[in-house]
Amino acid sequence: MARSRSLPPRLLGAGFRGFSLLPLAISFVVLVCLSLLAIQLWTTLRAREGQLLEASRESTNLAQSVAQHAYDTIKEADTVLVGLVERVETDGVAGLELARIHKLLVNRVAELPQLHGIFIYASDGSWLVNSQKTLLSNLNNSDRDYFKYHRTHADRGPYVGPPVRSKSTGHWIVTVSRRINLPDGSFGGVALATIDMNYFRLFYERFSIGKKGAIFIANGKGILLLRRPFDEGLLGRDISKFPIFHDYLPKSPVGTAVVQSRVDGVTRINSYRRVEEYPLVVSAALSQDEVLAAWRLDTVMQNAVGGVLVLLIAFIGYRVVRQIELRVKSEAGLVEARNELEMINETLARLASQDGLTGLANRRHFDQSLLAEFSRAQREDSSLGLVLIDVDFFKQYNDIYGHVAGDECLRKIGKVVGYSMRRPGDLAARYGGEEMVVLLPGTELPGALAVAEGVRQAVQSLGIEHSGNALGVVTASVGVAAFMPKHLENQAVELVELADTALYKAKALGRNQVRYESSSEIAAEQAATAFAFR
Known part of the structure; x- marks a missing residue:
C-alpha cells in the first residue's frame, strides 16, 4: 500500500x-x-438630511398656521359682507336707512380688530355708507381694482384685491369685496371690507423664522399682498411667474420645495398652500443656510x-x-x-569531501560512498562495479619533470576520470597518490570494463609527454572488478581488493591495459593456495 x-x-x-x-x-x-x-x-x-427634513416639517406647519389665519381673517370679513349684500339687495339702495347701517358698520369694525373699514359703493362708485365715524360723501372709488372687477364680472364670490392705500386714512390695506346686484341682475354696486396690513404683519412677526426666513400671502392671480420681511415696494407685485406659482402650484395645491428667491436671491425651504374657498396662496420659508448653520x-x-x-x-x-x-x-x-x-557549509562540506588537486571526491568521501552503495546493492540484489586507475611510471615522471608538472598531469587525468561518470550515481575519486577510482552502482562487469577502457584511451589520448614511458606519453593501467554482493557473505573491501588485484595484473603484464577480477576467480585462487599448503 x-x-x-x-x-x-x-x-x-x-x-x-x-x-x-x-x-x-x-x-x-x-x-x-x-x-x-x-x-x-x-x-x-x-x-444634513434629517436637519432639512425637520426644517421642511417646520415650514409646513408654519405655512398651515399662516393659511389658517388668513382663512379665518378673510372669512370673518366676508361673513359681514354676505350679510350686507343680502340686506342691500333685499331693501334696495333707495330704501336703506343709512344712519342705522352706519351705526351697525361702526360696531362691526369695533368688534373685529382685523377690519380697517366696511364700505358700500353705488353702481357709479360713489360712497353710500361706511364704518367711518364721519361719513364722507364726496369721494368715488370707481377707479379701484375691486370696483372694476365686480362691474365686469357677474360672479357672486368674494374678490381679494391687491393691496392699496386707503383714501380715507392713507394706511395700506387688503381688500375683500362682493358684488351687489339690482333686482334685474345688473350691476348695483360693491360691498367692501378692508383689512389693516398691520394686522397680518403683527401676526407674522410672532413666528421665529430666522433672519433670512420669509412669509408671504398673495391672491389667486399671483399679486403679492404682504411679505415678511416687509417691503412697501413689493406690495402689489406680480409674482405669478415665480417658481411657486409657475412650477409647483399647478402640480399640487400643497407642497414643499427648495427655491432660490427672485426677490433677494436667498435659497429657502418653501412650504406653500392654496387657501380653500378663498383665492389666496400663502408660503412660509426658512433659509437653507440658517437651517444648516448648526449642522x-x-x-x-x-x-x-x-x-x-x-x-x-x-x-x-x-x-x-x-x-x-x-x-x-x-x-x-x-x-x-x-x-x-x-552555502558556506555546503562549500565546506564539498571541500571536505573533495580532493583539492583533481577536483574529484577524496578518499574519505569514496569510502563513505562505497559502504553506502555496497549496502544498497545487497538490499536490491544489484551489481556494483569498481574501476581502479594508476598512472604508469608516475614516480619517474615526477623525477624527470618535477612535482609541479606532476600535479598538473594528475589534474588533467582527473578531468578525464571525471568525464567517465555517465550516471548521477557514479562517483569518481582520488584514491591516493597517482591512483584514482570510479565507483559504478548498478553496473555489471561488461559495463565497468567499457568505462575502464574509455578512461585508459582518454589518458593516452591526452598526449602528455613522458620520456620515462616506452610509449613516450603518459599512460594508465586499470583494474576492474564487479559482482553482486550477498548479505552476510561479502564485504565492501572485497570489491577494492578485486580491483587492486586486477590492477596489479595489468601492471605485471606490461601496463597501459585493462584487467579485471571476479569474486569466483579470487575464490579459486584462495582454494588453490590452501591446497598447496597441505
Whole structure:
C-alpha cells in the first residue's frame, strides 16, 4: 500500500515565513481609515438630511398656521359682507336707512380688530355708507381694482384685491369685496371690507423664522399682498411667474420645495398652500443656510474629531507597519545570512569531501560512498562495479619533470576520470597518490570494463609527454572488478581488493591495459593456495 507523502515541517514553516504581513498590515490600516471616513461622511449626510427634513416639517406647519389665519381673517370679513349684500339687495339702495347701517358698520369694525373699514359703493362708485365715524360723501372709488372687477364680472364670490392705500386714512390695506346686484341682475354696486396690513404683519412677526426666513400671502392671480420681511415696494407685485406659482402650484395645491428667491436671491425651504374657498396662496420659508448653520458647526467639530482620530490611527498604523517592515527586513537579513551560511557549509562540506588537486571526491568521501552503495546493492540484489586507475611510471615522471608538472598531469587525468561518470550515481575519486577510482552502482562487469577502457584511451589520448614511458606519453593501467554482493557473505573491501588485484595484473603484464577480477576467480585462487599448503 502506497504511503502518502507530506511536506516536512521545516518546509511548512518556511512557507509561512515566506508570507509577508506588510501588505496585509498596510491594507488593514488603509481600510480602517477609509471606513472611518466613510462612516463620518455617511453620518454627516444623514444628519444634513434629517436637519432639512425637520426644517421642511417646520415650514409646513408654519405655512398651515399662516393659511389658517388668513382663512379665518378673510372669512370673518366676508361673513359681514354676505350679510350686507343680502340686506342691500333685499331693501334696495333707495330704501336703506343709512344712519342705522352706519351705526351697525361702526360696531362691526369695533368688534373685529382685523377690519380697517366696511364700505358700500353705488353702481357709479360713489360712497353710500361706511364704518367711518364721519361719513364722507364726496369721494368715488370707481377707479379701484375691486370696483372694476365686480362691474365686469357677474360672479357672486368674494374678490381679494391687491393691496392699496386707503383714501380715507392713507394706511395700506387688503381688500375683500362682493358684488351687489339690482333686482334685474345688473350691476348695483360693491360691498367692501378692508383689512389693516398691520394686522397680518403683527401676526407674522410672532413666528421665529430666522433672519433670512420669509412669509408671504398673495391672491389667486399671483399679486403679492404682504411679505415678511416687509417691503412697501413689493406690495402689489406680480409674482405669478415665480417658481411657486409657475412650477409647483399647478402640480399640487400643497407642497414643499427648495427655491432660490427672485426677490433677494436667498435659497429657502418653501412650504406653500392654496387657501380653500378663498383665492389666496400663502408660503412660509426658512433659509437653507440658517437651517444648516448648526449642522455645519456640528460637521466641522465632528470632522475635526474624526480627522484627528483618523490621523492618530494612521500614525499608529504607520508605526506598526514600520515595525513590521523592520521585522521583515531583519528576518530577510537573517534568511539571507542563513542561506549564505548554508552555502558556506555546503562549500565546506564539498571541500571536505573533495580532493583539492583533481577536483574529484577524496578518499574519505569514496569510502563513505562505497559502504553506502555496497549496502544498497545487497538490499536490491544489484551489481556494483569498481574501476581502479594508476598512472604508469608516475614516480619517474615526477623525477624527470618535477612535482609541479606532476600535479598538473594528475589534474588533467582527473578531468578525464571525471568525464567517465555517465550516471548521477557514479562517483569518481582520488584514491591516493597517482591512483584514482570510479565507483559504478548498478553496473555489471561488461559495463565497468567499457568505462575502464574509455578512461585508459582518454589518458593516452591526452598526449602528455613522458620520456620515462616506452610509449613516450603518459599512460594508465586499470583494474576492474564487479559482482553482486550477498548479505552476510561479502564485504565492501572485497570489491577494492578485486580491483587492486586486477590492477596489479595489468601492471605485471606490461601496463597501459585493462584487467579485471571476479569474486569466483579470487575464490579459486584462495582454494588453490590452501591446497598447496597441505
